[in-house]
Amino acid sequence: MTTKNTPVTVAILGATGRVGQELLKVLEERNFPIKELKLLASARSKDATITWKGKSYPVEEVNADSFKGVDIVLASAGNDISLKWSPIAVQAGATVIDNSNAFRMDASVPLVVPEVNGHALHDHQGIIANPNCSTSQLVPVLKLLHEQAGLKRVIISTYQSVSGAGKEAMEELEVQTKALMDGKNHQPTVFQRQIAFNLIPHIDKFVDDGYTKEEMKMIQETRKILELPGLPITATCVRVPVMVGHSESVTVDLERHITVKEAREALEASPIIEVWDNPEDHHYPTPIDAAGEDPVYVGRIRPDTSSPTGLNLWVVADNLRIGAALNAVRIAEYLLDHNLVRPAVASR
């Protein structure tokens, strides 16, 4: 549908970061209809040049005039930058699709995975939030199970790759691995602890009750996107020495029993999910299978031996794509397809 749309002017805020780079790749792959492309970054990254579709683009330092004539801003430069520049971009007439955590729980901001709750985009007021990576890959699966049998309780343990923490984190895993292989030590600077050949049960800051912010994001964002504010859900988020691709061990309790076959069929019907689930052939997704790919992969679907109405599943996806850049571009496509690039309210 998208390619039939009238081209729009797109600005990428945070163009030099890991997600910014992935955004450029996804826009090209999907042939997103771009009239004009603006690459914006903080002062730190200005003066860089990025080549896209064979053409060279300067990276400009974001300023108050950056958003003139821009239709869609794809922002991925962290909370502070988003908080500062999103209202200015909206004032200038742009719609901001924000990858940061700044607006996700704001009641006036839609938090969207288009295949799950695209309808929420119809009421947007200029800012749209892209969910956290670990949430984005989970909700398409939960949504279908909920439609089929009603979600009663959800328990998740994650295995999250270092790319979720940015380019520097990927470099740290690489450099630290090399140092350890050479019998040397390498002090962590990005992570709290050694990540090479280790795990860290700690992502983002600690908040209340012993939870991390990453865990609370998964819990709260999932409830918001599924429109189930009271959903009993808990999460343990763990960083693992994997470059790209988040994995999730998911236990769901349902209102009524469904068979593995029924669950599999429901998931297979989704355009964005691929079921890889044939234990006999050792067919199940691993992070390296998902890296660079669009689908949410689901495997290891089996009855939960702790509950007659439960299922266990293993969910793997590329955290930079469905978890960030791909979902942002899909939101932009939805806006174009439904003529929603301008906010619903006429108050501006």
Place this chain on the structure above:
Amino acid sequence: MTTKNTPVTVAILGATGRVGQELLKVLEERNFPIKELKLLASARSKDATITWKGKSYPVEEVNADSFKGVDIVLASAGNDISLKWSPIAVQAGATVIDNSNAFRMDASVPLVVPEVNGHALHDHQGIIANPNCSTSQLVPVLKLLHEQAGLKRVIISTYQSVSGAGKEAMEELEVQTKALMDGKNHQPTVFQRQIAFNLIPHIDKFVDDGYTKEEMKMIQETRKILELPGLPITATCVRVPVMVGHSESVTVDLERHITVKEAREALEASPIIEVWDNPEDHHYPTPIDAAGEDPVYVGRIRPDTSSPTGLNLWVVADNLRIGAALNAVRIAEYLLDHNLVRPAVASR
């Protein structure tokens, strides 16, 4: 207590393997009272020589005469070897502490973590089973929570190190990591898939209902050790690119609500558990903290946001020690301390 005991003759079956080596280390560290030490292995490993406490020992190929005069056999050479030689060793008058899966679910064989169900050793009939590594570190934690508030349901996701799959698996992680760092490929031979910078949601063979044998072991062994045959429990077992140390994300539902403080105090009272749980100081256990150490480490204790009577915990331990060699030696110490080296039945 142990060092006051009369020295006994000990045979290690599988002396050249990863657990066999750890057994020798643990016996030395704990000053286990050894009269005579025999190192046994399959034909593949005979002719090796191992130095222990400054003395050189030949590794002998196991045969029908190997167990003459032996009091305790510490077996860690796989199911087939255990199945074949354990009855012969018992016939010769030895008591076998077996680290394999061969006898664990045999109703006549005690499956023991001494601090949890040492009493089961009083009825042994010559063969005693050492639990699977992922079970051994879990049951001390579950036992204390059960005593305090009653276990209603347990859900576990594991993060298991490659040493659980033996020496060759550790070499594969090392060689494969190096190859990938050098931009080369390295075909797996021990694991089903690439393990370096990846995860494999598959440990041991697939069995019924989509579960792996490793997962069913955790479920069945935990029920047997805790003497809760109907305990609702489920597990997802995942291999991670870590050398030594298994981690477990554990969600428990209890019969009655207890506070995090109460849970912490109950766990801290155990002589084999260390609570590392101070989020503000980023104090929580990771695998490299546990490697080479005796305790079961517990951190990230917090209320379960999906259940008013639930708790989430993060449990880490050295899979070669509490998960294998250390627990086996502790069983042997218990036998000596309680004069149980000879079986309870007098039928022999």
